Amino acid sequence: MHYFDNAATTKPYAEAMHTFNKVNEEYYFNTASIHKAGRDSAKLLEASRKQILQVFGLPHYQCVFTSGATESNNIALQGMLRRKKRFGRTILVSELEHPSVINILDHHQKEGFKVKFIRTTEAGRVDVDHLKSLLDEDVILVTVMAVNNIIGSVQPVEEIREALTDYPKVHFHVDATQAVGKVRFNYDGVDSVSISAHKFHGVKGAGALMLKEIKAAEPIHYGGGHEFDIRSGTVNLPAVTAMAKALRLSVEGMSNDKERLKDFNRMIREEMEALRSITIQPSGVPHIINLSFTGAKGEVVVNALSEKNVMVSTTSACASKRATSNETLTAMGVDKEVIDGSIRISMSKDTTHRDVKMLIRSLKEVYEEIGDVLK
Structure with missing residues (x-):
């Protein structure tokens, strides 16, 4: 199999799996027990937290x-809105956000909160000038993802943080x-940051919410008072320790992986740009490419590639079964015909030169197979 859906989930590091299994065998105890x-x-839990x-x-x-x-997004946003609603009701959000952010805000509009969307540039980045124009004393929340999951555009997190200096609320x-x-990124000064282990070669079922001030969050469900009274329930220690291991390995290997993936990205773009009816979106990271078979349907392309043992996706796995146009590409002003034919190719440290050659070959074969549709 040639796997190009790493933005949906990644294969765990062997070292992370070893940690996960070892902790399951040797530290299967409840971290809240006093024996x-x-x-x-x-102690192992706290060492992972510190790391x-x-x-x-x-x-x-x-x-x-x-x-x-x-879950991290839900805790951060729902808890914060409960605490801050007496200070204001306006929320500023990028048009690029994941459903786990957008759906929270949609729900809270029913409670009187006012959601305003920050415009998106043609490059798929948040328009910081438009954000600044929306800021006033009623704004209590700004939420923006760091890297877009559809085209890979890098968002101006540090610029936004600076723009908010005069708005401490x-x-x-x-x-x-x-x-x-x-x-x-330099996240220092950001109020809350969410991550998920399985996106960087950890195991599924573990994530984290990093908070500048613990009082900024409130629980969204209640139980035994674990995790600072913010997230009750027995902590998944094996998955947490595996996440800490995967995080360290991912950051240590970042530079080498980036250069290799840049070469792969260039190879794919050069081969596909030569084909008529192919549209490739701009990006900011080498591991994600969004391209369109303009005139076709993205689902058709995904299924055709799957038959060739090449796995890509049309959009976020959390939204792939919704029959709606992709929000990121819509926000960028991309034509509907291009959006409908779009697919996402996402790579990782496990992607090989052989995988890329097979991807390119298969993309060209599918292009020929559906050529009548593309004319």
């Missing part, structure tokens, strides 16, 4: 372990799911 085995497990914050350059933040970025949340191990 020695529980205390030893709790994650150090890797992010946020040693003075708090790290709450969750099941993934969707505003909570700035960043969904960093697609950025970890791909792009270096």
